[in-house]
Amino acid sequence: MSSLSRRDFLASTGLATASIIASRSGLAEARGLVLEPVLLAVIDAALSTARASKATYADVRIHRRREENVSVRDDHAAGTADSERYGVGVRVLKDGAWGFASTSRVDANEVKQVTLRAVAIAVANAPLRQKPIELAPAAASVDVWQTPMQKDPFKIPVADKLELLLGISNTLRKQKVTAFAEASLSTRLEWKVFASTDGTLVEQAITRIGPAYSVTLVNDGDFVSRGWDGQGRQADWEWLAESRFVEDAEQVAEDARVKLAAPPVEPGRRDLILSPENLWLTIHESVGHPTELDRALGDEANFAGTSFATPDKLKTLQYASPIVTLYADKTTPGGLATCGYDDDGVRTGRWNLVEKGKFVGYQTTRDQAAWIGEKESRGCSYAQDHSSVPFQRMPNVSLQPGDKDLGVNDLIAATDDGIYVQGDGSWSIDHQRYNFQFTGQMFFEVKKGKITRALRDVGYQSNTLEFWNACDLIGGPKEFRLGAAFDDGKGEPMQSNPVSHGCPPTRFKKISVINTRTKKGA
Amino acid sequence: MPLSEKQLGQAMQKVLAAAKKLEPKAEVFVGLESAKRAHVRYSRNEVTTTGEIDEAGLTVSVRLGLKAATSSSNQTDDASMAALVERTVRLAKLAPEDPELMPVLGPQVVKRNELAFDAKVDALDAKGRAAIVKDAIAPGRERALGTAGFLFQWSGLVGKASSAGLLQTHPATGLQLSVTARTPSGTGSGRGQFYGRRLTGFDAGQVAKNACETAKRSENPRKLDAGRYTVVLEPAATALLAESLLSAMDQRSADEGRSFFSKVKVGEAPFSPLVSIRSDPRNARTPMLPFDGEGRPLEVQPWITAGKIEALAMSRFWAQKTKRAPVGGHGGFELAAGSTPRAKLLEGIKRGVLISRFWYTNWVDGQTLLLTGLTRDGTFLVEDGQVVAPVNNFRFNQSVADAFTKCDALSTELEAANDAETVTPAMRTHEFLLASVSEAV
Numbered sequence: 026m027s028s029l030s031r032r033d034f035l036a037s038t039g040l041a042t043a044s045i046i047a048s049r050s051g052l053a054e055a056r057g058l059v060l061e062p063v064l065l066a067v068i069d070a071a072l073s074t075a076r077a078s079k080a081t082y083a084d085v086r087i088h089r090r091r092e093e094n095v096s097v098r099d100d101h102a103a104g105t106a107d108s109e110r111y112g113v114g115v116r117v118l119k120d121g122a123w124g125f126a127s128t129s130r131v132d133a134n135e136v137k138q139v140t141l142r143a144v145a146i147a148v149a150n151a152p153l154r155q156k157p158i159e160l161a162p163a164a165a166s167v168d169v170w171q172t173p174m175q176k177d178p179f180k181i182p183v184a185d186k187l188e189l190l191l192g193i194s195n196t197l198r199k200q201k202v203t204a205f206a207e208a209s210l211s212t213r214l215e216w217k218v219f220a221s222t223d224g225t226l227v228e229q230a231i232t233r234i235g236p237a238y239s240v241t242l243v244n245d246g247d248f249v250s251r252g253w254d255g256q257g258r259q260a261d262w263e264w265l266a267e268s269r270f271v272e273d274a275e276q277v278a279e280d281a282r283v284k285l286a287a288p289p290v291e292p293g294r295r296d297l298i299l300s301p302e303n304l305w306l307t308i309h310e311s312v313g314h315p316t317e318l319d320r321a322l323g324d325e326a327n328f329a330g331t332s333f334a335t336p337d338k339l340k341t342l343q344y345a346s347p348i349v350t351l352y353a354d355k356t357t358p359g360g361l362a363t364c365g366y367d368d369d370g371v372r373t374g375r376w377n378l379v380e381k382g383k384f385v386g387y388q389t390t391r392d393q394a395a396w397i398g399e400k401e402s403r404g405c406s407y408a409q410d411h412s413s414v415p416f417q418r419m420p421n422v423s424l425q426p427g428d429k430d431l432g433v434n435d436l437i438a439a440t441d442d443g444i445y446v447q448g449d450g451s452w453s454i455d456h457q458r459y460n461f462q463f464t465g466q467m468f469f470e471v472k473k474g475k476i477t478r479a480l481r482d483v484g485y486q487s488n489t490l491e492f493w494n495a496c497d498l499i500g501g502p503k504e505f506r507l508g509a510a511f512d513d514g515k516g517e518p519m520q521s522n523p524v525s526h527g528c529p530p531t532r533f534k535k536i537s538v539i540n541t542r543t544k545k546g547a
Numbered sequence: 548m549p550l551s552e553k554q555l556g557q558a559m560q561k562v563l564a565a566a567k568k569l570e571p572k573a574e575v576f577v578g579l580e581s582a583k584r585a586h587v588r589y590s591r592n593e594v595t596t597t598g599e600i601d602e603a604g605l606t607v608s609v610r611l612g613l614k615a616a617t618s619s620s621n622q623t624d625d626a627s628m629a630a631l632v633e634r635t636v637r638l639a640k641l642a643p644e645d646p647e648l649m650p651v652l653g654p655q656v657v658k659r660n661e662l663a664f665d666a667k668v669d670a671l672d673a674k675g676r677a678a679i680v681k682d683a684i685a686p687g688r689e690r691a692l693g694t695a696g697f698l699f700q701w702s703g704l705v706g707k708a709s710s711a712g713l714l715q716t717h718p719a720t721g722l723q724l725s726v727t728a729r730t731p732s733g734t735g736s737g738r739g740q741f742y743g744r745r746l747t748g749f750d751a752g753q754v755a756k757n758a759c760e761t762a763k764r765s766e767n768p769r770k771l772d773a774g775r776y777t778v779v780l781e782p783a784a785t786a787l788l789a790e791s792l793l794s795a796m797d798q799r800s801a802d803e804g805r806s807f808f809s810k811v812k813v814g815e816a817p818f819s820p821l822v823s824i825r826s827d828p829r830n831a832r833t834p835m836l837p838f839d840g841e842g843r844p845l846e847v848q849p850w851i852t853a854g855k856i857e858a859l860a861m862s863r864f865w866a867q868k869t870k871r872a873p874v875g876g877h878g879g880f881e882l883a884a885g886s887t888p889r890a891k892l893l894e895g896i897k898r899g900v901l902i903s904r905f906w907y908t909n910w911v912d913g914q915t916l917l918l919t920g921l922t923r924d925g926t927f928l929v930e931d932g933q934v935v936a937p938v939n940n941f942r943f944n945q946s947v948a949d950a951f952t953k954c955d956a957l958s959t960e961l962e963a964a965n966d967a968e969t970v971t972p973a974m975r976t977h978e979f980l981l982a983s984v985s986e987a988v
Contacts, residue, residue, distance in 0.1 A: 102643040107634060108619040112602065122594060129602040129621040142673075146597045149673040150587060153594040153681060183616075184641045191643070205803060243804040248914065324590045326695035327727040327738075330906070330923075330987070412600040453907045453942070455921040457987035460942050462919055464911065484911065486942065486983055517588055517697040539944070539982075541911045 063132060068220045070133035071115045074140040076222060080147070082118040082160060083140070084221035086368065087131060088411035089214070095183055096209035097190040099198065103207070105183055112411035115140045119147035121157025123392075127412040161394035161402050163371045165224030170365025172232040176262040178212045179232075186210050189271065190238070196274040197240035200282065208238035211257075211511065213523075225370035233259050233361055233523055235511045236270050242281050249481065251281040251466055254302040254448040256509040257523070258359045280467050287479040289542060290468065294535040296443030297485060298436045303465045304424070305508025305526035306449045311489040312344075312351050313422040313526065315458040316378045317405075317515075318387040322396060324417075328517050330456025333489070334384055336397050342384040345493035350425040351379040353388060355404060360421035361509050361523035362407075368415035371404035378422065382494075390417045409520040416516055423507075423527035430501030433530040439498060443471040444483060444538060449508070451484070451541075462486040464541060482542045492533060500529030549601060549703050550581040550623075552716045558623055559708035562607055565632045567710065570611065573636065575710040576651045578606040578840070579623075582703025585671070587680045590695035592687050594680065599673070609635045610651065613644035647864045653711035657844045660717070662834035665745035668720035669702040676700060679724065682751040686759050687728055694755060696726040707842035717836050720744050721967055726755045727924065728762035729988075735768075735937070736988050737761025738904060738924040740783070742967040744834050761903060761925040764937060768988070771928055771938035777899035778979040779892045779929065783964035784922075786971040787905045789824060789882045791918050792947045793850060798859040802869065807916045807948060808859055816855035819954040821885055825849040826877035832961060832970045839876030848877060879968025885957025892956055892975050894932045900981065901927040901934055905943075916947045921985050940988070941981035953977045 068085055075083030089111045096104045112129040113136050124147025126139045190208040197206035215231045235257035241250045253273055258264055299307070314332070319325060321332040334342065345351070355373035357363050366372055369391040378386045387397060390406040407418035437445060448466025455461070468483040469476045487495075505527055512521040550558065559577045566575040585599040605628065606619040616638030620631050671679075680698055687694030701721040708714045725740040739757030741749055780788070801808035811817050826848045828835040838844055841863070849857040860875035893901065900922075908920030922940045929935070958973040 098647075101647070102645045103647070104645075105616040105638055105642040106618070107616070107638060110621045112621060123596055125596065125598040127598070127600050127602075129623075142599060146599060146673045149677040150594040150597050150680075153589065153677060153684060155591075155593045182641060183638055184643065187643050203804065205805065241805050246804070246810065248805045322591070323693060323695055323729070324595055326590060326693070326729060326736075327588075327697055327725055331729075333986070412598075412602065414596045414598045416596060451909045451911045451919065453909045453919045453921070455940065455942070455985040455987035456906050456923055459987050460921065460983060460985035462911075462942060462944075482912070488986070518584070518586055518699065537983075541917060541944075542915060 064218060066133040067113055067131055067136045070137045071140045072220065072222050074137045075117045075144065078119065078141065078144040080117040080119045080144060082222055084116050084219060084370065086114045086217055086219050086408065086411060088112060088114065088217040090410045091214040093179065093212045094209065095186045095190065096207065097187060097194050098207050099194060099205060100191070102187050110410055113139065114408065114411045114413070115143045116415065117143045117147055118158060118160070119144050120151035122147045122151040122154050123158060124150070125414045158392050159395045160391045161400060163223060163225070163369060163391060163402065166366060166370065166372060167226045168365060169228045171230040172259050172261065174232065174261045177232070178234055178262040179214065181262050193238050193271060193274045197238065197278050199278060200242060202242050202244040205241045206238065211235035219366065219368065219370050221370050223370065227366045227370060229364055229366065231259060231364055232261065233257060234265055236265060238274070240278060240281050242285050244285060247285065249281060249284045251277050251284055252448060253277055254466065256302065256507060257361060257511045258507065258509065259361050259363055260359055283479045284467060284481050287481040290444070290480045290483045290538060290540050292538055292540050295538045296440050297533045297536045298433065298440060298443055298445040298471065298530060299533065300433065300447045300530055301504070301506040301528045302448050302508055303446045304528045304531055306452055307461070307463055308351065308422055308424060308526045308528060309510060309524070310452060310454040311458060311461055311492065312378060313419045313524070315489065316387055317417055317419065318389050318393050318396060319417045321387065325515065329515055333457045333459055338384055340383060340385060343382055343494065344379045344384040344490065345382045346496045347382040348427065348499055349379060349382050349493060349496050350377060351422060352377045352425060353386070353403070353420040353422050355420040357421045357423065357525065357527065359507055360525040361511065362419065362421045362525060367404040367406040368408050369402060369406035371402045371406065373404045376403060388417060388420060393417060407522055409522065413520050418515065418522040419513060419524045421525045421527070424499065424531065426502040426505045426529045427499035430503050431498070432500060432504045436498055436500060436530050436532050437471050437476060438474045440471045440532065441473055444480065445469040445471055445476065446483065459488050461489065482540050484539045484541045486537050486539055492536065495534045495536060496531060497534050498532035500531060502529070504529045549583055550603065552704055552718065555579055555581055555704050555706045555716050556714060558628070559706055559714070561625065562605070562628050562632060563708060563710055565629045566609060566636065569632060570609070570636050572611070573710065574610040574651045576608040577708045579706045580604045580703060582701060585676060585700045587676050587698045589680060589684060591693055592684050605631065607631055607635045609639040610648055611639050613646060613648050614639050614642045615645055615648050616642050649863045649867070651709040651711050652713045652842050653709065654713060655715065655838065655842055655844050657715050657837050660829055660834060660837045662829065662831055663744055663836055664718040665720045667746045668700060668722050671700050679751045683724060683726055683755045686752060686755040690759050692728045692730060692759050692762055694726055694728045694758065696724065696755070699723040705836055707838060709842065713842045715838055715842060719836055722746065722749065724751055724754050726758040728758040730762050730766045732766060734988055735762045735766030736924045737765060740964060742963045742965065744967050765925040766937065768937040768939050769928065773941060773981050773983045775978045775980050777896050777975065777977045779899065779901045780974045780976070781903045782962035782971045782973055783904045784902045785882065785974040786965040786969055787908060788947050788950055789971055790965070790969065791908065792916070792951060793824065793880060795916055796850060796859045798861040798874070799865040801859055805913070807914060811856070813856050813859060817948065818851060818854040818951040820854040821954055821957050822851055822854050822951050823883040824851045824880050826880045828877065830881060832963065833879045833881050833968045835878050835968050843876060845877055848875065850880065879966065881961070882971040884959050884961050884972045887956045887958055889958040889960050889973050892958055892973055893929050893934065896929045896932055899929040900938065901929050911944060917944060918947050919944050921987065940985040942983045942985055943980060944982040945980050950976045950979060
């Protein structure tokens, strides 16, 4: 192993006088730019070949993605799987068009050929551009970033993980009726080195954990399921140990019993109190996706759709009630999308998308910023692996807690006629992000400030603007929690993006509630 | 360069030999793919991203009695493959016992399916792909419509091998072009698509023209209230309902009492007698690889015949436990054509809705097979047997089972509207719940 000094790298890129962003504080545990000679040769082969081909810009990502998945079903192990993908992706800007190619063979000669292939692809497609791609400037950075780590989850023996899951499964199945339980734990490492002709060289290591379990009860021709409310996290093993992953199993088992016996909901307009474990997904679909600039301008029209939140509505659209501020943040501790730099090499940050109810911002990349007259990217470029083209992906998007430190009990006490929804269930939203429908895991009737009974078969259906403008009570910071999507899909070919969304319990007035089984309210 | 079939077989044999050397008593299964994947994506009538990937995917499963583990990697040099085997053996030794483990398969008799591969698709290069996309962009530019599209090319080899003597390799290709056209007013949208394994019948310009025509026809939609309607579903919408129905047809969950099919059983006929669904790897309209993920040969499998449930999918473990034969493993299917020409499906409808496509579907209730989702890219009001106007989109909340029960007409024409291994006709059904209006276009 040898290390590449900043001076060496800047000399090799010809950008010795470029401004350099100092490493951030709090990264004392980062490993540093420790690169094997073969990797330095790979970087040099890509960037020098691109320059020799007269590419106006090029970047190279050496990317290793490791994943371990263990699962149990009822009383036995159901799977122990480990996967690893490693390779190099090269992106070039030539004649105003992007070209991209990749390889799993990480050596300089191979990468030189891959770079030439990326150039040939750009040249072939350049005539199909109407105007050249324009990159917003980005400061050259030489830096390292990694998930804070005390105990690496990959170093916990698989047998220990499976024993943990079997214990949970046994707890879930302590029922008087037929019960089926499943539990799983996914651990992922994303290690990558990014280098560009703009002089950036960044090494990052991101570790994510995805725990999950559920129980299904079957009785007399009826069945219900209850899943754990917890969510994935960018974290080390200590986080899981400190979470309520194990402790909650008793409550989940009890909830399933309650749910099986609960009466169905009567459809109608009701006040909804949504737990963070439910609302995160609604934020994801109704705020995260509509504020993607590529979607708003048509890049996703052939697949995921466009957005009602078009640039002409910036700073004028009343997206939500004035108490609502929703922000994008790729620095949220524990957020699945949190990192030091995006896959354009842009340093990450935080900014508002909706401020005091007004639509004020978008998610952007370097090749998008100019579309709306912005001078720099928001740092939202991401590719799931070495063989995928980086494009705009969602940062962590969260609801800012209210000024008063209200908890869910305060919200319930303040509600005359409502339903308290815990956990996430079924979800769906239209291709411009207006009409959505969500269910949940547990539902409780609220009357005159108190929970009166559990309900089942509850769904809520609304329109994004109607819903967010009906928000009238937001919990405080003490009950702000992160929810997460491990595999948010977007793009063609589809790529997976891990992303988190934080919020406290929040109330929405007079939302349409449907019964998901009688059909009459649906 | 992707590996040759001979190289693919040799690589799998190397993995098996390494495993045998390390753990002679282990049962080992190897899956290896070597493929080129390339794409061109465009929007606003110009290319946005392009890419080409050429690499292998290796999966190794090791079973030591009832202990097992699986590892995968994209590194196929000798040292990496040996390391992968070593890691998998180590993991298997650490794993608790899984009583549902089944032995790896031995030699299988598999008849090759020449329909799954096309040398012309295999030969497409960056210039060839750019030429296709140029043809796909032109109709939108000519009509002053904004189009977005995606061209995807796949060409490679799939192999399966085991320590019990299984060894099979097979080539396959795939080509996909989808185009969405939108009117400048933002009130009209249409889609065209081609999914196939071969270039035969592929016309990029026509795919784009279909999208453009629907976009123009759907412009300035009229407001239509939510409610229950007679609907005619174009093949893309029909395919999504049929795929959802098949995904719920699982024998184990039915036997365990947690499925719609716990109450509605094999041998019963809950669906319209017009509905027949079957998988056939050698059907020229739905060509598939001739073996499944475990290497088991795939043959013709009827699922529903004239409304009667013929079989539910069943894993090898569940089949052994319940003393039945395993069922399924197919990638696609054909919903049989009906006897009504597509143009005549609207006849007799006093008031209904013609739906081009569904979007963002998700299960809402497993007991009734209630599916939710949205209409998209062309929704039209039908009155007295004629399309009279484009209308707004809807959210639907509909039991998929009910939709196939109330089906009273299927078109004579079939189309691969969602993938290369699935073809469906257009379908008419009744009392379909369009639950709320969507403003999306």
